[in-house]
Amino acid sequence: MTAFLDLDENRLVEQLVVFFERYDAEIKKAEPLFEIQGERLERLARDLPYHQVHYDQLAQEARQLVKWLENHANRIEMRLTKNYLQGQRAYGQRETATLIAGEKEMVEQKQLIIEASLYQQRLESIVEGFRQMGWMIGNITKLRVASIQDAII
Amino acid sequence: MPLSNQNSNQNQNYGNASGNPYGYYQVNAPQIGLTVGAPASSTTGAITIQVEDGTQLLSKNVPDELMRFEMDGDTIIVSFFENIDGKRVKAVFAPEDDLRPIESVRINALMTGCSSMLKVRPITYIKLHNLSRHFRFSEV
Numbered sequence: 001m002t003a004f005l006d007l008d009e010n011r012l013v014e015q016l017v018v019f020f021e022r023y024d025a026e027i028k029k030a031e032p033l034f035e036i037q038g039e040r041l042e043r044l045a046r047d048l049p050y051h052q053v054h055y056d057q058l059a060q061e062a063r064q065l066v067k068w069l070e071n072h073a074n075r076i077e078m079r080l081t082k083n084y085l086q087g088q089r090a091y092g093q094r095e096t097a098t099l100i101a102g103e104k105e106m107v108e109q110k111q112l113i114i115e116a117s118l119y120q121q122r123l124e125s126i127v128e129g130f131r132q133m134g135w136m137i138g139n140i141t142k143l144r145v146a147s148i149q150d151a152i153i
Numbered sequence: 154m155p156l157s158n159q160n161s162n163q164n165q166n167y168g169n170a171s172g173n174p175y176g177y178y179q180v181n182a183p184q185i186g187l188t189v190g191a192p193a194s195s196t197t198g199a200i201t202i203q204v205e206d207g208t209q210l211l212s213k214n215v216p217d218e219l220m221r222f223e224m225d226g227d228t229i230i231v232s233f234f235e236n237i238d239g240k241r242v243k244a245v246f247a248p249e250d251d252l253r254p255i256e257s258v259r260i261n262a263l264m265t266g267c268s269s270m271l272k273v274r275p276i277t278y279i280k281l282h283n284l285s286r287h288f289r290f291s292e293v
Contacts, residue, residue: 012254017261024265108255115258 003061004068009075016112019065023119026058030126034133041144045137052130059127062120069116073109080106185210195236195274217241219275220267233267233275234293242276244288256284 007015033051036044080100084091091099100106143149184205197214204210223230231246246260259282266273279288 013252013257016254017257020258021261021265108253111255112258 002064004064007068009072012072020115020119023058023062023123026055027119027122027126030055030129034129036133041137041141044133045141048130048134048137052127052134055123055126055130059120059123062116062123066113066116066120069109069113073106073113076105076109195277198236219273220264231264233263233279233288235274235276237276241293243291243293244276244279245291246287247289248287252287256282256287260284260287 003019030051077100080103081096084096084099140149143151186203186205188201188203194214198217200211200213200215201209202211217236218234221232221234223232233244233246235242235244248260263273263275263278266278267275276290279285
């Protein structure tokens with residue numbers, strides 16, 4: 001079971017903070033993993049897939065959180081549209097959409113989506129960093145095997 | 154003259170000079186005072202250490218406490234502090250029932266910022282993001 005099945009629209013106040021706090025902590029934890037000076041090559045090569053998978057899973061989770069929040073935004077939009085349609089003044093479709101986009105509830109929901117998207121992108125960039133690191137470690141290993149790590153071009 | 158005798162003479166001389174039979178000068182220790190000054194900036198206070206004659210040994214701005222957690226029975230009380238217009242303002246977190254998700258995320262970001270000792274100005278942040286209704290303000 002994923003955390004999303006437990007996510008409740010009425011408890012977003014507490015639940016979203018937990019998600020964001022976790023992403024924040026994990027992003028901070030990733031920074032020292034890129035400092036490889038003085039580390040054993042074998043240990044780096046061995047641990048790298050584990051880190052990559054871990055952050056990839058987090059990035060995927062963040063992506064789903066964005067989708068979940070977008071879904072919630074659609075729901076708010078639907079409710080607000082209904083209110084506008086039931087109002088005394090009849091607005092056109094475009095007018096209604098513009099007015100709804102400026103509604104406080106809608107703006108706040110979009111801010112949450114932006115926040116979640118930012119976490120997703122930061123996690124994805126960490127995964128990309130690990131990919132680059134894997135490529136780099138592979139090359140360093142090849143250079144060392146060929147004993148040409150000091151070669152100057 | 155043997156060394157021991159020489160020392161004993163010197164001691165005697167010191168004793169005579171100070172009028173102290175044990176051979177030491179009496180020196181009155183200066184009184185050192187510690188002054189906690191008025192707020193120096195929004196997040197720092199002034200601290201001064203000076204001798205009684207007015208000579209300052211240390212005078213510097215030190216970071217002020219930004220956030221405090223206190224226990225009141227089972228409840229955790231979170232307070233934020235900032236110096237505004239020379240006054241120390243305290244904001245106690247007392248959320249309204251209709252706390253919205255974005256407000257919750259922002260308050261959490263404020264706590265993270267304060268605990269990691271970033272240059273956060275908590276009260277300014279609270280007012281800037283219209284979170285005032287979830288806090289009780291007072292002067293300390």
